[in-house]
Each structure stands twice: as C-alpha cells, then as structure tokens.
Amino acid sequence: MTRRHVMEFERPLVELEAKLGELRQLDLTANPELAAEVAALAVEIEALRESTYADLSAWDRVQISRHPDRPKAQDYLAAIFTDVVELHGDRCYGDDEAIVAALATIDGRRVAVLGHRKGKNTRENIARNFGMAHPEGFRKAMRIMRLAEKFGLPLVTLIDTPGAFPGIEAEERGQAWAIAESLALLSGLRVPVVAVGIGEGGSGGALAIGFGDRLIMLENSYYSVISPEACASILHKDAGKAAEVATCLAMTATDLVGLGIVDEIIPEPVGGAHRDPGEVFGAVRGRVSEALKALSGRDPDELVSMRYAKLRAVGVIEEVQG
Amino acid sequence: MTRRHVMEFERPLVELEAKLGELRQLDLTANPELAAEVAALAVEIEALRESTYADLSAWDRVQISRHPDRPKAQDYLAAIFTDVVELHGDRCYGDDEAIVAALATIDGRRVAVLGHRKGKNTRENIARNFGMAHPEGFRKAMRIMRLAEKFGLPLVTLIDTPGAFPGIEAEERGQAWAIAESLALLSGLRVPVVAVGIGEGGSGGALAIGFGDRLIMLENSYYSVISPEACASILHKDAGKAAEVATCLAMTATDLVGLGIVDEIIPEPVGGAHRDPGEVFGAVRGRVSEALKALSGRDPDELVSMRYAKLRAVGVIEEVQG
Amino acid sequence: MSISDWFKAREARRYTAVNGERVAGDVPDGVWNKCSSCKRIVYEGQLVANLRVCPYCGNHFDLTAFERIDLLADPGSFAEFDAGVGSTDPLGFVAAKPYTVSLESARERSGLTEGVVVGRATIGDHPVVLGAMDFRFIGASMGSAVGEKIARSFEVATSERRAVVLCTASGGARMQEGMLSLMQMAKTSAAARRLAEARLPYISVLTNPTMGGVTASFAVLADVVLAEPGALIGFAGPRVIEQTIKQHLPKGFQSSEYLLEHGMVDEVVVRGQLTARVTTLLGYLAGGGEQA
C-alpha cells in the first residue's frame, strides 16, 4: 500500500524516504561514492524512523487516529467477525449510515456490534457524514442494544467519531435527547458490553456507544471531552495551539488508563494501525474475545451493578469544606 | 347557541323551524287565524323532530359525530377533569397537536388522558390537521402510556378522529409502525384503560389509542374499519353510496355492542351531544368514573390477562373443513 | 393441503401472480409469463428455476402462500395447523357483491380456506411457526380468520417456545367484516407482544404488497423486519394519499428500498438469499444467548 496521506510529524521522514527512493532508481554500480551516500542515508532514515515513532505526542496520535487509511469499523466487521448481518434503521425517522449496527460472530460467539462508521472516500464520507451521527443513528444503536439485551447477545462497540453532528436538523430531532437516552440504556444493559476505541473518540457522540464493562483502546486512538482544536480555539482563541491542548486534555489511551477510565491498551504497529491492519485485527479479535469470555455467564444483575460501580468511581473530587 | 351547521337529515326540520321563527316575529294578536296556523305548525314540528331523531340511520349518526359543534376532546378535558397538565412531544421528532396528552384528575382520581384533538375553527383545524395524527402523535401517546404505567396512573382515552393522516411525511416517518407499536403497548399496559368514543372512530388511527379494559361509546359516535365514503368508492366506485355502506359496516355503538366490541353506550340529548354538552359531560364523567372504580385495585397481571382475553375473543370464524 | 397439492392447484389456474401475467402458449413448458416490470416474456420453467424472479430485471413476482412456505421451510418440515379456519359473513355484508360470494370464489380460486397459511416447521433446523399470506385470497385482507390464525401462531410459538416467521402480503383490513376486522389489528399486536415478552424471536418478511391494517399491526412488530425488493409497503394506499394531498407521489414512494432509507426495515433481501438470511438470523435470535 502506498501511503497517500502524510501526517505532520512524519513529514521529515517521508521526505527523506522519497529522496532515497529516487536515488535507488539510479544505476549506482557506476558510482560507488553515491552508493555509499545512499547507504548512509538509509541508516539515517532508520534512526529517524525510530525517533519519529518512539515517543509520539498526544497530538501525533490524534493525527494517526484520523489517518484516512486507518482501519474503520466496517473493516473490523469484515476482518474479525463472521456471519455479519447488518441491521438498519431507527423505526422512527431514518437509517443513519454514520452508525453501523450488526449481528455478528466472533471466535464462535454470537454478539451484536455497534460502531461509528466513517467512509473511505469522499462519496462514502458524505453518505456517512464523516462518522458524525444524527439522532437517528443513536436511536438505531438503542434499538440494537435492546435487541441484544432481549436475546442475550453481548454487545461489542467500535468507537470512531469526531463527535455527534452539530447541525440544525440534528438539534431539531433531539441530538442531546438521543445521546442521553443511549447513555442511560447502555448503562443498564443486561448483557456484557465491550467497547473498543479504534480511532477518534469525540465527546458525547463517542460516549453514546462508547463505554461498557470493558473499555479497550488502540494505542493511537484518542478519547476526549472536546476536540483539541475546539478546546484551543475556546481557551486560547487559537486553534493552532491544538497540539499543546491535546496534551493537557489527557486524551491518549495511556492517560486514560492512568485516570482509571480505560481498562487496557492494544499496541499498534510502528507508525499506526494502517501500517499493518492485519496485525491490529488479530490483536483486537483476541482482546475482545478474551473480554467477552471473562464476562460470559455473569448474572445480569451483577453485570449491571459492576458496570454502575465502574462508572460511579470515575471522577476526582475533594471535600473543600465541612 | 345558534346552530350554524345543518346536517342533511335534519334539513326539513330546520327549514320548518326557521319558518316558525319568522312567523313568531309577527304580531299574531291581530290575526287569530294565523295564530292557529302557527300553533299547528309548532305541533307539526314537534312530531317531525321526534321522527327525525327517533330512528337515526348509521349515516345520520356519522353526520352527528362530525358535527362541528360536537364537544371535542379538549372540551371534555376542560369540563370533566381538574388539575389538567398537558404534556407535549414525542422526544423524537415533534409535537403533534392532533393528539392531546395530559395528566388530569377525574372525581378525585388521578389519571393520564389521551385524545384525538380536532380544532374548533379553520386555524385550529389546520394546526391539528383535522384530528388526523402523524406518527409523532402516536409516539407522543406511547410516551404518555409508558408514563402512566410507570406511575400507576389509569389511562382514559378519548377517540375522535377521521383516521391517521394519509400523507407522504406520515408514511416516511412510519405511520404503520407507530400505530402497530401503540397497539402492542396499549394491549399490555399494566394500568386500567378506559376508552371512550366521543365522535369519529376512523380506522387504525382511532384504534391506536382506542381500546382498553372498557370501551364506551357515545350514542352518536361511530367506530369503523374504513370511512363509509371510502368504502363506497372502493366497492361501488361511488362515494354517494356512503349512507348505504354505513349501515353495512355496522359502525354504530349499538351495532358494536352487538358484536361484543363495545361495552356500553352513553345516550346523547335528542339531536346529538352538541345540543346539550353539559348533559353529555355529566354522563361521560359518571361512566368513566364508574369504570375506573370498577377496575381499580386489580392486579396488573390480571388486568392485562383480561384485556388480552377480551381482544382475543373478537372475531367470528368457522372451521370450514377438517 | 400438502405441498404437492398446491402445485396441482396452481396448474388449475391460469394466473399465479398479480405482477406477472401468465399466458398459455405452445412453448414446451406450456406457459409463459410477461414480466409486469420489464414487459419481457419469461418462460414458466425459467421463472420456477429462478424462484419466480424475472431473470431480466429482477422483478419479484408474487408467490402463493405455499410457494413461500416451500421456499423457507426445511423440506418436509411444514405441518399446517388451523387449515380449516375461515371467515364467515357476520355482518351480512353486501356491496356490489355479497361477501359470501367473494369468500366462496376466493376459496375456489386459491384452494385455500383463508388468506394466510400457518403451521409448524423448521428453518435451518430451528423450530418455528411459519406463516405466509396469499394475496389471491381477497387481497389477503385481514378479517376475523386471518387475525385468528395469526394470533394462534404467536400463541403456539409462545407456548412451544418457537420462533415466528411471517411472510406478509395484504391489502389491509377486510372491510367486509367491519369493526371485527379492525379489531384484529389489536388482537394480533397483542399476541405479538406476548411472544416478545417471552423473549422469543419474530422475523417478518414484507412482500408485495403489504398495506394498511396488516402493516399497522403484527407485520412490523418483528425483531427483524425484512422486505423483498420493490415491494409496496405502507399504511395508506398511494391513491388515497394522492387524493388527500393533491399532488403526485415521488418515484419509489413506499417501496422496500424507500422504507429502508427511512429507517423502517432492517434489510431488503433478494428472494434467492431469503432463506439463508432468515436461517442466519434465527441462529442469532433463537440461539440462546447469554442469560439476561
């Protein structure tokens, strides 16, 4: 796969790689000096590659999480699930393509799957609104949650959205209401729920289907109360300070394990999941299966109590005065 | 109240009444012959009045049920309920004014009320779509049904609609789905349900909120699978045969008691409920209160079983062959 | 009626489908059909081999109830119940022609007692109650008998812990039974609710056409609602809507695909994949998941 999309932080590396590529087109046998130079460049590139990806900042990871070639929910559905039956519609207004809902099988276990769904090209992205759901998307998700509960199917959710869509129609049809109802429903769902952050975790639109008995995140996915750009433009009046703000917001998988919100991190190939999707699919399949196995057979009351206790524990407070 | 709307079958009577009215403007003391004629006319009118209203056909009753001055759901809410709090919206798309939903008190008993709501003038009728609900109206009704069930409030419904609205948007937003879900919900609602036919009972749109543990009908209300006009134009290709078809369809309160669908009939003043709304309000209040009292304190399981048995018994079949 | 009987019954008639006109010809098969959509001639043999889907344009011809059952049920698994339950004429309904005459001629023409056939069966080895409506029978409109058979289907499934699979096709309520017909909407919906409360799966397959009181009751109360391509599905009929709103309807209005877009059905499934799809779904819903 040729990389079409270059992220800011890897640009120096990519430029050098391009130069090396050009040099390698030349006939170096006639020019041993140049050949030595090329060899040196290759070494230099290796070192740069290592340092580039060794210590990614929050903002770097945000770039990776948004990489157009990053595997999407539908890729996971195709790669790690079998017997996938996509279900459509909220039975009320429409079928929001920004949310995918399916019955599917993972490692022999039947589950329901919900995910945010981005497109892979402009046409798809327009149809799917860049993965930003309208209320009918969350209502479709709720319908499938209820279906899963009714038939005792564990729920797997795949989180990958910049956020719920901020638009006139979305507000008119009750964006806030749909998200709130989804949160309440998911919090009390009487089947195991495993949520996996696979890309962007943008605010309430992510959270609506984005928590459960286990919250797993890919190494370069993010989960945040607000996008770093929006936060920077509010607090600094300067969206350019997004990189700085991204660190402040503690939105990486590692940050969130530290805050007790995320349970585990799935490492990605060097450079991000798009560099070797197959490896990532394998890892996600394994972790999700393990999580489902661990949750299997639990009494639903116990499951719901544990989930509540988990949610209930999130937050840092103090008693300021008597 | 002056009658502005004259129904077909009472036209001869109304014309004579008008003539009598004119005659009575004259000074009859100077003309004893004329006075005698007037007295005779008055007697004739009384006889005609009696025969006009003595044996109303189904089609006559349909006319009465649609009379613009006939008391509407909102009139009943105002007249026989106290502490009325109207609740709005389906939490999904809109607030359909063709359905009224409220918490209210009747004879000291707290209940939830649902009704079809027609307007009393053109402006109101446009806003309320002539009492023809869209899916959001039925979804509002369902929201209030669930609220009633949650808090143990009996449900009183007031049936008065030509039918669910047949329009593009209504179909798009799932008119059939909304009605079906309402039927299923109402059938299993764990609180007493008393339904009262106060005017038109048009097809699925009426039924969506139009059955329960007791189904009471005003004498001149109707309840039908299809409007007589539509039925006539389908079967006879002639909407003018509506009167004939109305009889065939067995849609009057008396017919429906005979079929085991309706439990009781509330008599109306001669000429229809609009001739003396106060009397009708009193009767409806009394019957609804009695029905609620009779159903009060029942075990919800028993209530739902009885309601199911009641529905289950409706229909006439035979075993044609082995 | 056995499955082989319906073949015979079908041969006795000249038309099997509303949307495919069958014409006697001297071709080897004996009959050929004209596709109502692309207007091409399709030989009977071709059509049967292709599950009565036009090989040229994909138009799904109507199926009779037993053709539908044959398509879905595991071979030899279908055992009809309540075959003799039929409507009578409780209202003495006469308009244009007496209802009794309509009933009688529908019975003669279809070989059925009523507009729906229901029975026990297995689909992909899952025990189900399977029902299919037959549009030839007074438009498979729902009167007392159709309502009764549908309600009993849900009840049998509830008590025997079977799934329910219903293939709908109907013009709506059967107006010749007046309010008895309307009330079947509440009755069947109530029965469907009891199945749902027992956490048993219900899959409906909406086929052309499914309208009025059938759509607005049990047909859409399924856990998963499937539809055949190009089926007309809705509450009000297109003509009624046009007369009411005094404008023309958009192209494709009330089609399966239109309803999918508007969030009302789960999937539009071509006939050739229907049985596999229903089987897969039963695997999920009747497979006995985690206890909830």
Added chain:
Amino acid sequence: MSISDWFKAREARRYTAVNGERVAGDVPDGVWNKCSSCKRIVYEGQLVANLRVCPYCGNHFDLTAFERIDLLADPGSFAEFDAGVGSTDPLGFVAAKPYTVSLESARERSGLTEGVVVGRATIGDHPVVLGAMDFRFIGASMGSAVGEKIARSFEVATSERRAVVLCTASGGARMQEGMLSLMQMAKTSAAARRLAEARLPYISVLTNPTMGGVTASFAVLADVVLAEPGALIGFAGPRVIEQTIKQHLPKGFQSSEYLLEHGMVDEVVVRGQLTARVTTLLGYLAGGGEQA
C-alpha cells in the same frame, strides 16, 4: 462548547446575570438593572418582586442556585447535602489560565464550592431531592464534582424514595477535567436510570442556558421536562453549528419554544407558575397511583 467565553464575557461586565445587566445607581434600592432583551431599566426591587422576570418584556433573568431553591422549596425545608464537594485539578490543566485559578475565583465570586447545589427538601409537601445549577460557577459546567453531586442526588432519592427535581443551567462538560468530565455524562445518566427503575419521579427544569454534556445526559432523562421561556437549550453551541454548516441559524433556534414545537420538552412554564406546576406534577407522579 464555549463555556469560558460565557464566563469571561460575564466577568468583564460585572453582571449577575447573562441576560440582565446590574448597574450601581443612586436610586433607593441602590441598584438597577438593564434588561438584556428589551434594554429597559428595571429597579432591583421590581425585579425581586417579579422573581427576576423583566416586568416589561417577560425576559427571564438568570437565577443563582439558591434563588432557584428559594423559589421551589417549601419555606425552610431545604437541607443541603454535599456542600463541600468540589472539583480538584486532576489533570494539572493549564490553558490561558490554570484551572485551579478558575476554580478559586469561581468559589470566591459565587460563595459556592461547585456549580450545583443539592439537598433534601419538600415541594408542596412532597419529599424531594432538589438541585439547582449555578451558571456563575464556570458556567455550571459538569466536572467530577457536579457529576458526583448529581449522581448522589439520584442515589439519595432512590434509597429514601424521594422524587428528584433538578433545575439545570450549564455550558456543558467542564473541559478542564478532560475525560473525567465526559464520563460524568454516563455516570449521571446511569444514576438517573436507577431512579427510573425504582419508579420514582424525576422532573427537570431546563433554564437558560442548558447545553452540551448536561443536556445530553441527566437533564433530559426526566419523566417530565419543563423549560423556562426563552432559554437556550441544545447539544451543540450555536456558534459551533454555524461554523460547521456555514449558514445562519433560524430565529429562535434552540429556544425552549422551538424545542417544545419539536417535541423535546413537555411544557414551557413561566417562572411565576413554576412552583405550582412542579407541585401539581409531583401530585401525579409521586402520589402513589395504582400498583403496576
């Protein structure tokens, strides 16, 4: 969400209310206010007598949490709990200014520890947990402490079988607490659900403004959702929407009245009738109906 925009703008102006400018004057009352809607001068005494509603145009000025509680609770019945629960700065958040500074100055200015005040009370003799958010406190944004106090409110009510009445006003999630803040949406919604499962009533009163993560969680999960006239209520802020869709918003967009029309709130209630309305509703919902 532009929480701190609201906040900063207000700080710069020395307002008590976003929609009512209070100005020192030499009138007997000592202060007078300029109505943000009709721009008229309203004396403080007038305003207090009129529940801080502009006597000229009906504009509902913001109330502080304790003003709101005073309005709703039976006199003397309110007993605050968790008054000392406050947010800390778990992320060491610094942007423009440190979060600790924002917290400190909010506490100083408001006299509150956090953006919501909660306690036990009676309303029309009905035992309730009553809460009111105070927009002066960092836009009553929901961080760990606000989320905790809301969750505890539902828990106290659930265990003591009280109704819950919450008056909301909030810019949304408190971004200075990052994901800890976002998760409060799930936490408060989960607590609200448990109250609902216990069949205890919850009435919310949405006041100006109620936005973002507060609207999209506990605020709208009530059995009955009331709103004050003219309040701005929604998920995304108007500016964010305009920037996203690149067009101007319709007049009245996201107002209480607009949301009523779109089916999202049960009733828009003027402040003078609010207490009576809540009392009546509690009569219905907390009155102990038929057993279900």
